[in-house]
Structures are given as C-alpha cells and as structure tokens.
Amino acid sequence: MKSRYEAVIGLEVHAQMTTATKIFCGCSTAFGAPPNSHTCPVCLGLPGALPVLNRKVVEFAIRAGLASRCTIAPRSVFARKNYFYPDLPKGYQISQYELPICIGGHLEIETKEGARKTIGITRIHMEEDAGKLIHPGEGSGYSHVDLNRAGIPLLEIVSEPDMRSADEAVAYLRKLHQTVVYLGICDGNLEEGSFRCDANVSVRLQGAARFGTRAELKNINSFRFVKQAIEYEIERQIDLVECGGTVVQETRLFDSVSGVTRSMRSKEEAHDYRYFPDPDLVPVIVSAEWIDEVRTALPELPEAKIDRFTTALNLSRQDAELLAADRALADYFEACVAVHNNPKGCANWVMGEVLRGLNESGLSVAACPLTPENLGGMVARIDDGTISGKIAKTVFQEMWDSGKSADRIIEEKGLRQVTDSGAIEGIVDEIIAANAEQAAQYRAGKEKVFGFFVGQVMKASKGKANPQAVNDILRHKLAQG
Ligand SMILES: [Zn+2]
Known part of the structure; x- marks a missing residue:
C-alpha cells in the first residue's frame, strides 16, 4: 500500500447457528437434505402463517454477546427488512434493526507485529437466512429455488471500522471464528457457508479525520480470500483516488479465480429497506437471571484455557496457545491427560506426532483414528520404563493404523524394554x-x-x-x- 494512505476496514459476519430447528418454525436445519423437504407454511411464507421465536437462538445470541463483552439488551425487537428476491418468499427478511440483542462489545486480536489490539463490536443481532437459488446452467433460461435454508437462524456480528490492514481483518475474523466455535453456537464450516463475511473497505490519507467512501465486498467464504479481496480492493481504491477518480459506494463481488473485485450493484441505504417492527413478533425480553444462567453455563474460552494450561498443568505459554487454538484439539489433549497425568509428555505427542499424522492424512481432530485414551496409555508406558521413546514411535504408528491399545501392541510384538x-x-x-x-x-x-x-x-x-x-x-x- 502506498504509505500516504491508510485503509479502514469493518467486517459484517453471518454465523449460522447450530440449533436443531429454524428460528421461527420447527423445521430441521440439517444440511444437504433434498430441496424444499425442510419447509412448512411459516418458512415458505404462506399467508396467515405466524412465526414463533426459537428460544435457543436467543440463548446462543446471549452467549456470543457475553463472550465478546457486549451489553445484552433487556428488550430487543425484530424488524422486517423489505426487499424482493426470488429466494425470499415473504418479500421481507425478519431481522433486528434499531434494537438489536447485543451492543457495544469487543474482541482482542494480535497484530502481525505481535501487539494486542482491540476491535470494537458495534452490535450482534438475530435474523433468518434466505433460501437458495440454483442455476442449472448458462442458457437454460430458468433457475430453481430451494427453501430449506429459508428461516435458518443467523447471527450477524458487525464490527467497528477498527482494522487498518487485510492482516488485521483476517486476525479478527479468525478470532471471531474461534469464539463462535468454542461457544458451540456455530460449526464454523466455511465451505458450507456457515460462516460468511462481508468486508467494508475504504481508504483515506494518513491522518485524515473523515472516512473515505466505502465499498462492500460480499460473501467471502475463506480466510485466504478475505485477505486477497481486501488487499486488491485497497490497491484499487488508492489507484482510483491517485488518478483523480472517486470511489463510489457500491457492493462488489470478489472473483477468487482472477483475484479481482467487480461491481455488483450500487449499495442500498438502510432507508431503502423500509424497516419497521414486525407486528407478528413480540419484543424479546431477556431477564438478568437468564443472562446469569447463560454466563454460568458458558464454556471455557481460549484465554481462560491458556491460563489454566500454563498454571494448573505447567505447560509453556507457547504450548498452551497451540493446544487451545482449536477446541477439539484441546479436548483431545485433556482426554489424554485424564488417562495419564503427565501434561507435558502428552502435549509433546499431541503437538508432534498427532498433528503430523492429521496433517498428512488430511483429517480433522474429530476423525483422528488414534483415541486420546490409547495415546495416554502409551505415554504411561514410556514413563514407567516399559518402552523407550524410540520404540514408542513404532507403537504410536501401530496404534494409529490398527486402533489397538499400547499394552496390547507391546505384548503382541514383544516390544517391552530390556532393563534386566x-x-x-x-x-x-x-x-x-x-x-x-x-x-x-x-x-x-x-x-x-x-x-x-x-x-x-x-x-x-x-x-x-x-x-x-x-x-x-x-x-x-x-x-x-
Ligand atoms: Zn418451517
């Protein structure tokens, strides 16, 4: 970036919630069902059908708000966002506008230079997803509509324009992703669209008080593309301004094949949507008791886990951060320690051989063929002198391939260490x-x-x-x- 300029970036993230049923009806949210099989009069938008709010969605929104230090509104209101689109049968989307459920929070990120930086969260609100259009192909002259996704609950998490580079935007996005996955409210699956990001990008001269005109980059579905799209957009806007042009407020799409952003449509202003409170839904009332209840049941978040791993388990900060980065990996490690209480020994195997094996086979922690119980059992046999660290590598591979326990492999293969x-x-x-x-x-x-x-x-x-x-x-x- 030309150093006279600075970028100003804010992100809007849509996180699909992992409730079993939709936000205003009892239809299933399962992914991949035959088109239109998960629908009913409510999510089809049939006249006279009335929405009923799913309590779990509110609980999940409170979790997200508490984890990002937001104020939870005691009273929030659903509003209709009016626009026409073929996958939106009601002609409006039920969202929250003036009175969202969470306001004024923040998340902390680590910048590339290693400094801590606070990114403000303006608001978090609940809304329903729209359906999906399926285009059979160029020249077919028609499209299909699948309404299975219509009414699936979303949280929209809107940040302040606090980020100044694509790297900061990615760091914030990763932090937010880690948080919602830790909270158990979103599966974080970017490929299936469970976690999607819109980026508002503008540039201004260093030190300028006012923001430049922003362009909105729509629906970016990978961390890598977010970085590419924002970097491209910053360059494009600077070049435009340098040549005496002006940035127009518009929505742009990122083309991941060519690596460029393209104008999609001029950006609507909020008043274009004619928001008004939805008369079919009563205001959402959240009592202080309910907030306390959710807070008490909140799962341990990464920072707290890192603290516990370094203090109670005596791991180095570096090890603790690596293990806590992924909740599934942290759980695996703890299951290992539960079998054999040698945190450092277990951590070394998890961070070394287990991660190497998962990387090589392209598996997630959940699909690891070696159970943490078996791994803990093997570390115990190293510590009591039954096998050497060198033989353990053989036992490890055999456990990975066969699923057998360390003790069984040691006996069957006669691998017991000779100490006589x-x-x-x-x-x-x-x-x-x-x-x-x-x-x-x-x-x-x-x-x-x-x-x-x-x-x-x-x-x-x-x-x-x-x-x-x-x-x-x-x-x-x-x-x-
Ligand atoms: Zn339904």
Missing part, C-alpha cells in the same frame, strides 16, 4: 569382544567411539534395551578393559 542388567551385560560383552579395535581407541581417549558402541548394543537388542542402562554398563565395561 544381566541381559544387557551379555550383549555389551559380545559387542566389545567383536570390536576390540574400537574399544582400544576409546580407552586411548577417543570419546567419540562411545556413540558407536551404544548404537551397536541398541541394534543388537532391536532397540529394546533401556538406553540409560546401556550407557551405564558400557562405560563401566569399557573402562575395565
């Missing part, structure tokens, strides 16, 4: 006798040869000799000469 000093002494004697020349070199002060002997003894024991015992016995015997 008599057995090790026998091997050591043989190796020294077979390598008299090297033994003489060692005694003449060539310390490096010691490693050679350790390697030979371990090889002869098929890796099962206890390394500490091998060291001790070798030193002793070689010194005797």
